[in-house]
Amino acid sequence: MKDLTQRKNDHLDIVLNSAPRVKKQATGFEQWRFEHCALPELSLDEIDLRVPLFGRTLQAPLLISSMTGGASRAKTINRHLAQAAQALGLAMGVGSQRVALESDDNWGLTRELRQVAPDIALLANLGAAQIASTKGLDYARRAVEMIEADALIIHLNPLQEALQSGGDRDWRGVLAAIENTVNALPVPVVVKEVGAGLSVAVAQRLAEVGVAMLDVAGAGGTSWAAVEGERAATEHARAVAMAFADWGIPSAQALCDLHQALPQMPLIASGGIADGIDVAKALRLGATLAGGRRACWAARPSPARRSRRIFRS
Numbered sequence: 425m426k427d428l429t430q431r432k433n434d435h436l437d438i439v440l441n442s443a444p445r446v447k448k449q450a451t452g453f454e455q456w457r458f459e460h461c462a463l464p465e466l467s468l469d470e471i472d473l474r475v476p477l478f479g480r481t482l483q484a485p486l487l488i489s490s491m492t493g494g495a496s497r498a499k500t501i502n503r504h505l506a507q508a509a510q511a512l513g514l515a516m517g518v519g520s521q522r523v524a525l526e527s528d529d530n531w532g533l534t535r536e537l538r539q540v541a542p543d544i545a546l547l548a549n550l551g552a553a554q555i556a557s558t559k560g561l562d563y564a565r566r567a568v569e570m571i572e573a574d575a576l577i578i579h580l581n582p583l584q585e586a587l588q589s590g591g592d593r594d595w596r597g598v599l600a601a602i603e604n605t606v607n608a609l610p611v612p613v614v615v616k617e618v619g620a621g622l623s624v625a626v627a628q629r630l631a632e633v634g635v636a637m638l639d640v641a642g643a644g645g646t647s648w649a650a651v652e653g654e655r656a657a658t659e660h661a662r663a664v665a666m667a668f669a670d671w672g673i674p675s676a677q678a679l680c681d682l683h684q685a686l687p688q689m690p691l692i693a694s695g696g697i698a699d700g701i702d703v704a705k706a707l708r709l710g711a712t713l714a715g716g717r718r719a720c721w722a723a724r725p726s727p728a729r730r731s732r733r734i735f736r737s
């Protein structure tokens with residue numbers, strides 16, 4: 425457990441302090457441009473960004489993506505994020521609740537967090553390996569109950585786990601476990617990647633088992649291969665991880681492909697979303713929400729939202 429907590433702390437340090445020095449994959453949103461409309465015929469003040477999500481109303485279509493749970497600083501970070509989400513009316517995912525479920529410490533992932541943000545769409549979080557374990561259903565129920573979540577996010581991170589010392593290596597039975605969870609849980613299940621993107625083939629299998637929403641979490645933002653490379657214990661492990669630093673389906677491509685293949689499936693666009701223009705592009709390309717670790721960037725109306733024509737440059 426100490427190793428797991430240390431790993432979570434390392435992740436925060438690396439992401440906060442040292443932008444990994446690696447070749448970077450672009451999100452693909454930079455290839456899209458809105459056609460400028462010089463005659464909008466609307467009042468900016470009347471633009472309404474509210475959107476319903478799991479029985480709540482968001483003031484803007486933004487999700488603060490799941491970030492941490494189980495590091496020593498996680499309690500403060502999650503409380504601050506919950507306060508921001510409540511003040512701005514955004515949705516928020518907590519980071520993986522694995523450590524809180526498996527250790528004696530709850531790391532602040534309790535009903536107190538819900539009390540800080542009583543009105544937001546609050547999403548629980550567990551990894552696929554935990555869901556596929558023999559305790560999967562019990563974990564899923566407890567993860568939702570402990571923070572009174574409106575939905576459960578299950579993250580798929582096979583690349584990160586493969587590059588991580590001590591990472592989970594057995595991915596058999598994950599889809600069946602997701603299906604069991606969908607059928608047993610009283611709240612909807614969302615499935616996401618963590619920065620390498622969901623393909624159409626994977627999304628179709630997830631849709632078939634009843635997943636309510638997908639977060640593409642594509643390439644172009646945080647690269648977990650690069651993060652694991654930064655904390656690798658040997659030069660060899662570092663070189664292997666860094667070779668995958670630009671791996672994955674760029675976020676905009678994953679979003680367009682999934683929206684075309686599954687037009688009814690609600691989608692979250694995330695992975696390198698940088699500002700409100702990226703958010704507007706994501707919405708226009710089929711997303712219901714945009715998410716990321718910089719989610720407070722864009723809680724303001726953008727004229728681009730009404731610009732209907734978008735084209736590839």
Ligand SMILES: Cc1cc2nc3c(=O)[nH]c(=O)nc-3n(C[C@H](O)[C@H](O)[C@H](O)COP(=O)(O)O)c2cc1C
Nearest residue numbers: 489490491519520579618641645646695696716717
């Ligand atoms: C420090 C850190 C910890 C994260 N922990 C989790 C996690 O526990 N569960 C999860 O589903 N995603 C986790 N993520 C992934 C993010 O939710 C998001 O999918 C990913 O960072 C891509 O978005 P970005 O490019 O805006 O960073 C984490 C991200 C960061 C930066």
